[in-house]
């Protein structure tokens with residue numbers, strides 16, 4: 403996996419999230435790092451992802467980006483019951 407730096411000027415942190423602009427709906431979506439870079443997306447490090455705010459007139463939607471998505475936060479006892487996200491990772 404290649405290193406993907408934060409797209410903010412003067413920041414060389416590794417990206418941890420991707421900000422996607424949906425111009426049709428004036429909506430900015432901040433979510434987990436995208437697998438592929440696409441137009442209208444910006445990779446951000448964890449710090450800049452937290453600091454990001456939507457432009458004037460835009461709605462910012464934050465998806466969960468904190469922590470690894472595939473590991474329980476606090477050990478085996480912290481595993482949630484089966485839910486929409488529990489085992490659907492490879493469904494596609």
Ligand SMILES: [Zn+2]
Nearest residue numbers: 408413447450
């Ligand atoms: Zn950054």
